[in-house]
Amino acid sequence: MVSEEIALRVTEAATSLGYRPNPIAYGLRTNRSFTVGVLVPDLTNPVFPPIMRGIETTLEAAGYTAILANSDNDAARERTILDAMRGRRVDGLIVATAHRDDPLVAECLAEETPLVLINRKMEQGNVPSVVNDDAAGIAAALDHLAALGHTRIAHIAGPLTLSTAHARYHGLIAAMKARGIAVDETLFVCCEIFNVDEGRRCCALLLDRGRPFTAIVAAHDLLAIGCYETLTARGLSCPRDVSVTGYNDIPLVDRLNPPLTTLRTPLHEMGVEAGRCLLERIADAHAPAREIVVRTELVVRGSTAPPRTALP
Amino acid sequence: MVSEEIALRVTEAATSLGYRPNPIAYGLRTNRSFTVGVLVPDLTNPVFPPIMRGIETTLEAAGYTAILANSDNDAARERTILDAMRGRRVDGLIVATAHRDDPLVAECLAEETPLVLINRKMEQGNVPSVVNDDAAGIAAALDHLAALGHTRIAHIAGPLTLSTAHARYHGLIAAMKARGIAVDETLFVCCEIFNVDEGRRCCALLLDRGRPFTAIVAAHDLLAIGCYETLTARGLSCPRDVSVTGYNDIPLVDRLNPPLTTLRTPLHEMGVEAGRCLLERIADAHAPAREIVVRTELVVRGSTAPPRTALP
DNA sequence: ATGAAAGCGCTAACAC
DNA sequence: GTGTTAGCGCTTTCAT
Numbered sequence: 001m002v003s004e005e006i007a008l009r010v011t012e013a014a015t016s017l018g019y020r021p022n023p024i025a026y027g028l029r030t031n032r033s034f035t036v037g038v039l040v041p042d043l044t045n046p047v048f049p050p051i052m053r054g055i056e057t058t059l060e061a062a063g064y065t066a067i068l069a070n071s072d073n074d075a076a077r078e079r080t081i082l083d084a085m086r087g088r089r090v091d092g093l094i095v096a097t098a099h100r101d102d103p104l105v106a107e108c109l110a111e112e113t114p115l116v117l118i119n120r121k122m123e124q125g126n127v128p129s130v131v132n133d134d135a136a137g138i139a140a141a142l143d144h145l146a147a148l149g150h151t152r153i154a155h156i157a158g159p160l161t162l163s164t165a166h167a168r169y170h171g172l173i174a175a176m177k178a179r180g181i182a183v184d185e186t187l188f189v190c191c192e193i194f195n196v197d198e199g200r201r202c203c204a205l206l207l208d209r210g211r212p213f214t215a216i217v218a219a220h221d222l223l224a225i226g227c228y229e230t231l232t233a234r235g236l237s238c239p240r241d242v243s244v245t246g247y248n249d250i251p252l253v254d255r256l257n258p259p260l261t262t263l264r265t266p267l268h269e270m271g272v273e274a275g276r277c278l279l280e281r282i283a284d285a286h287a288p289a290r291e292i293v294v295r296t297e298l299v300v301r302g303s304t305a306p307p308r309t310a311l312p
Numbered sequence: 313m314v315s316e317e318i319a320l321r322v323t324e325a326a327t328s329l330g331y332r333p334n335p336i337a338y339g340l341r342t343n344r345s346f347t348v349g350v351l352v353p354d355l356t357n358p359v360f361p362p363i364m365r366g367i368e369t370t371l372e373a374a375g376y377t378a379i380l381a382n383s384d385n386d387a388a389r390e391r392t393i394l395d396a397m398r399g400r401r402v403d404g405l406i407v408a409t410a411h412r413d414d415p416l417v418a419e420c421l422a423e424e425t426p427l428v429l430i431n432r433k434m435e436q437g438n439v440p441s442v443v444n445d446d447a448a449g450i451a452a453a454l455d456h457l458a459a460l461g462h463t464r465i466a467h468i469a470g471p472l473t474l475s476t477a478h479a480r481y482h483g484l485i486a487a488m489k490a491r492g493i494a495v496d497e498t499l500f501v502c503c504e505i506f507n508v509d510e511g512r513r514c515c516a517l518l519l520d521r522g523r524p525f526t527a528i529v530a531a532h533d534l535l536a537i538g539c540y541e542t543l544t545a546r547g548l549s550c551p552r553d554v555s556v557t558g559y560n561d562i563p564l565v566d567r568l569n570p571p572l573t574t575l576r577t578p579l580h581e582m583g584v585e586a587g588r589c590l591l592e593r594i595a596d597a598h599a600p601a602r603e604i605v606v607r608t609e610l611v612v613r614g615s616t617a618p619p620r621t622a623l624p
Numbered sequence: 625a626t627g628a629a630a631g632c633g634c635t636a637a638c639a640c
Numbered sequence: 641g642t643g644t645t646a647g648c649g650c651t652t653t654c655a656t
Contacts, residue, residue, distance in 0.1 A: 020399045025649035028632050029335045043361040067377045086331045257569035337633035340648050
């Protein structure tokens with residue numbers, strides 16, 4: 001309607017004058033912030049940075065930015081953060097802290113805040129989520145150990161209120177049963193958090209129980225590293241005395257002594273999918289809640305070997 | 313002026329009705345977003361998560377939230393991100409990607425955007441920054457190696473456009489001179505990025521030059537890890553044939569084979585300080601630009617030992 | 625089709 | 641002091 005040239009000159013003038021459309025004003029009017037909240041337990045856990053980058057990749061392309069917060073596994077903090085994020089009018093939420101039955105998530109859902117769980121899923125409620133195939137992953141670890149000849153297998157599980165921990169725990173039991181391996185629940189212990197200290201503590205607990213075992217399936221690489229330490233402290237050698245497997249294949253575990261046999265999860269890809277899934281929900285709050293399951297791959301390294309003799 | 317009870321009832325009613333002050337409207341009116349932008353090269357580099365957490369700690373207490381972006385060391389991306397952040401009307405910027413002479417930073421400064429550099433500083437321009445004492449750190453590494461008896465010492469530096477790399481490079485040379493150790497610049501090589509691949513490549517380069525050395529001072533832990541790999545690949549042993557030191561003490565380097573001798577930098581604290589410093593600048597854009605220098609501590613582990621014989 | 629005006633939720637400036 | 645109003649920069653609605 002107006003000449004091309006004029007249009008161009010106007011645009012030029014605008015930029016040269018330093019004009020930038022103000023997203024705050026835009027947001028006020030349209031009631032959107034083009035911001036999404038990402039809630040993780042602790043960014044320092046090496047699984048989260050790649051996930052964050054994946055999320056960023058997707059969101060950025062769609063003009064969204066992420067605001068990140070760490071809950072440190074503290075429900076009160078989680079509540080504060082979630083409130084603050086909703087107060088800031090985030091357009092959606094990506095939550096990596098959810099428990100299998102999480103009132104905070106339920107609340108967000110009730111308020112119709114678009115929400116996607118990552119590395120977590122809800123027991124019920126039809127919440128979109130991105131997870132890896134925990135049962136298959138843990139079964140692969142078990143298969144590997146069984147093939148090496150292990151039959152007395154211990155498990156350090158995560159807190160069973162977390163879906164991943166729950167799925168790995170029950171997946172392992174199911175896999176053991178399927179393969180005719182005796183399930184001795186005194187060889188199963190649950191940690192409180194996925195970190196090295198807890199791995200150390202749980203491994204000691206296992207050893208102190210006095211029931212013989214030749215392998216430990218840990219529900220997280222950091223737990224496996226804790227096992228390394230306790231084993232060393234007790235004068236035991238991995239893999240000679242005890243084989244250990246981890247979960248997630250975080251950076252540098254391939255260079256530990258011994259290199260850790262673990263399950264590789266495509267963390268970046270999970271982040272990408274979570275972002276995509278959230279954008280879908282933002283576009284249509286009543287879109288069907290998809291559950292995206294990514295593949296997990298066993299990476300065999302030096303921490304697993306045939307059993308020498310049952311311990312202790 | 314109005315009765316306590318009424319006031320309480322009003323507040324109650326407000327919350328029960330789900331009222332939340334709208335920060336978007338607030339921001340539109342006051343021209344503040346209570347948001348700061350944090351720009352890092354790559355969150356996946358283990359130095360950044362603790363820094364982020366430190367930043368978060370400070371900002372959160374002051375009611376600010378951080379939006380994070382990764383530049384992947386790409387100047388064009390950096391520009392896009394910075395534009396996007398300023399477009400979003402961030403109240404300030406924390407930048408970990410700056411070069412010693414960075415036009416983008418200069419531009420932000422010219423626009424009077426409050427800005428703090430972290431783990432970087434500018435050659436000139438009086439920009440507030442939080443850094444560790446690179447010269448002292450690298451000198452501590454050198455002292456340690458010298459005390460072990462090393463005299464032929466190689467250095468894998470970072471890109472010299474980065475202030476940390478620059479300070480470590482020149483700090484090392486100064487320290488060598490001060491101790492009467494011959495400075496052979498053919499034993500110095502600069503990498504392009506701080507990562508394992510570059511460490512591998514640079515170590516190979518050093519070996520291929522054919523000048524004998526018994527120790528490598530790497531400007532980053534990831535570079536040191538790359539050295540491990542090349543040394544192993546060439547049939548050399550660390551620390552028997554070559555001692556290696558890193559920088560930053562990132563997680564798990566204490567559990568490598570051998571455990572890495574490195575310099576511990578208080579990353580979380582640096583984040584906290586950067587946040588604090590930025591808040592100061594936001595409160596008063598013309599506050600004096602402080603340069604905060606945190607202490608660095610040498611952590612001696614298994615990757616350094618007395619020299620056996622000069623290589624190759 | 626095009627242009628004018630109202631209003632998003634809040635605060636700051638202004639009268640009273 | 642206290643209550644009212646204008647207006648932040650944008651979109652959307654409503655006249656024209």
